[in-house]
Amino acid sequence: MNRATIGLLVRHELRMLLRDRRTVVLSILLPLVVLPLILLGAKFMNEWRREQLDATTYRYAVTGAYADSVRALIGRGVLLAAEETEEGRQPASFLEVEAVRPDTSLSAGDLDFYLETLTGAEADSLDLARAEADTSDVAVEGGVAETDRADEERADVTVADARYPGVPVVTVYFRANRDESRTGSGRLVDLLVDARKQDRADALRIRGFAVDPEESIKLSRVDVATPEQAAGFYFGRILPLFLVFLTLTGASVAAMDSVAGEKERGSLETLLTTSVSRFEIIAAKQLTILSVALFITLAQAGNLFVYLALGFIEFSGELEIDVSPGAVLVLLALYVPVAVVISSLLLLVSAYAKTYRETQLYLLPVFLGLMILTAAGLLPGVSLRSLIALVPVANVSVAVREIMVGHYDIPMLLVTCAAMLAAAFMLLRLSSRMLAMERLITTQDTDEADLEGGAALFPKRVLLWFVGMWAIIVIAPSNVDALTRLEGQWAFNMFVIFFAGSLLMIRVHRLDWRKALAIRPVRPQIWLAVLLLVPSTLMTGMFVVELSSVFLPFPEEMLEKFASQLLPDDFPVWKIMLMLALTPGVVEEMAFRGLLLHGLHRRLRPLALILVVGLIFGLFHQALFRIIPTAYLGMVLTTVAVLSGSIFPCILLHAGNNAFAFLLYRYGVDIENWPPELLLLSVPVFLFSIYLLYRYRTPYPGLLPFRKRSPADHPDHPGQPDHPGHPGQPGQPSQSGERL
């Protein structure tokens, strides 16, 4: 490696970057001004909102036989609140208005909230009726409850069980989707709680209890940490997040242009024909990205400190930061490897992407992943003296937290630095290899596919389609009430997401639907294999569940609750079979073993294909504890598709597996309690089924070879006959398939 050459390249890269006026203005200068402005704006918005809410007079109504007592309680609460309101703030102002139908008035916005009251006798008889119906799910804390009328079905406030007989009940109805309603009802409940506390103290005093009940035990809490330590603890947790965010934004400016931009302009090929080695090119680009990242991070951090010092941005006055120069040096020594890893990672992304736009697409998951790793410092109880010291970025995050409270674990800090440098070096080597990967060097391939559009573009877009589908499945239920119910969710996922989504992909990319959905006949022996796979997949899956529970243990009650939600006892068998076996078997297979497999089958070798398609299938079963078992099922289904080349056996296996699992559950057969020998018996059956599939295989057409071919394997190699055509042509068996 020639240092002079690298220096020359770095100067060249920086010159090119600085001459790009648009990048300099938008990515460097503008954030310097905009970031503090955003913080300043947020502060003003917050204050303005608080003032607005303080100035608001909340309109409410009180109903029920106990209304007068509640009005008196509110009156006492208002007086108490007036005494205790912070200086500079106004006490909340409430106005009672008449409302014949308070629920309608609340919906219409004529009321901000209303209180429904019940005398003790009324509440007792209601409780009795509820106990009989066993439907009570209303929480009242000491007689005062809040209920969100915006979504009564999901109202999570409520427990009436703690009520003593004869105690009256007040329920406050509000709408969480309206600022005034939420804030006003909250303030009124606080006020009622204070007044009730005062009433209780008065009642006890009258009955001869001399001491204030709140003071029956003198309780105090003393923080023996110095203000510097407290501040260090606070800053130690947010500092890594802050620095990583700034470094990411700074480094991405240079990274996006550095390789992907050069590919797009065609200058990378020019550079690759010079006498500079690929590793020198990567090293120079890495140094450039690192320099830009460090400059932007320091400039942004300095900029924020200036705004803090000038008082434009306020921080809690109790925080006193006192970091010794030695600690600053250690922090810097830890920050530099973080910046190196981040710049190397972004360089890798840029080297992998073929275009600028593609780089932008990959950056979001990289940003999220890095921020999640950095959040390790927020986890309570995680110490650097653990395996976390080997996890890049997360280790530094934990180390910074420890250093900021004055704890220096020198051996583990050295391990942290070594792990970071090893990660950076590996990323650089990978980036260098990317420049040797021919399909990534030129943009020709992408351009052809772009021009051709349709089917040629599908392999490049299929993952985007599935990311979109996954995002909709995750987001939609929290925004549409109907999708929180089992039937709604089932109909939406099956018919809108998977069925309509699959048809849309076929239509947009002009795919041959028979090929895309793997509509092909199979040999009769395959059906036997699939029938054996139905029970054996479920039983072998139990081992996977056991294994996954070691890493992700979930409480038994949670699993039972999930099962009862998914398989309600009041649903007839035919309905469950339709919803959980037949439709997923057909529709999910169309999406996963149909389109997803079709899109990826020429991009991944068979083993990777099975793993990736299976894992994506698992990720669509959002509950964390379901991901691993369903990913296992997905991998088995993909293996069946790869070996049989057809979707039909997958449909039978998927539907059969779900039906079998449900029937066991419905008829109380707990497979987990089966003797291990019985479960172990499933392993040879499972392996025999896979053998049958392999023995009578009709492989998925056009698969890549199982492993990378050496030139000696190649048909063009001297001494071997030429093979006309290639795998994947219609009507021609796949060479790779035969190898399978």
Place this chain on the structure above:
Amino acid sequence: MTDPVYVKDLTKTYYDESRGPVHAVRQIDFDCRPGEIFGLLGANGAGKTTTLRMLTTILKPTAGTAEIMGYDVAEEPVEVRRRLGFYSATTALYPRLSARETIEFFARINGYPASGTPARVDELIERFGIGDYARTRIDKLSSGMKQKVAIARTVAHDPPILVFDEPTVGLDVLNALEMQAILTELKAQGKTILFSTHIMSEAEKLCDRIAIIHEGRILAHGTLESLRERTGAHYLEDVFVSCIKEVS
């Protein structure tokens, strides 16, 4: 003495997502002698660019060997690149550098001595008539001007071998003629030139020896006279068609 360019059984097969294995170049042999212009003549998609990309170490051969001044392209790519200059329509310039900065950068990056670089840059600016726009940024230049700067950057480090991939594609008649004149001048300076084209008249006019390449295979190679003798045709166009008919 070793020939500046020596190619034996050179093969390139790559896998395309939608087309499967593509045999771009199949066991080709040829060599270029010192100071000659050797032409690779073939239709679009014949394998010319893939061959030249392997010789310039951008692509790695699947099989066979290729040597530049005795250095193997797969084993010693940096030594190979030190000794050649590569010009093609796909090798773009840096838009935010001036013409002078471009030539200077490529001379230095290819190992031309720092002390001699300013004089070398001045020499090239004068030889290619770039003086009027030497300090103008590349993105402000016309395509003809860019072409001259691109050739100047190709020869900036004074390599003994020059590879030109379809150098006249996209040029108007005058610029194409100027390019041909430059190639002749470079040959007169003793450079070995390997160039590809699909334009028969260009090959006929410039090349000392020609290789006819079709579907990744070299069908025939030699001087124009020897090719005429072999096929019995006079015009290169007819020679080319005759060679293709022989194998189809």
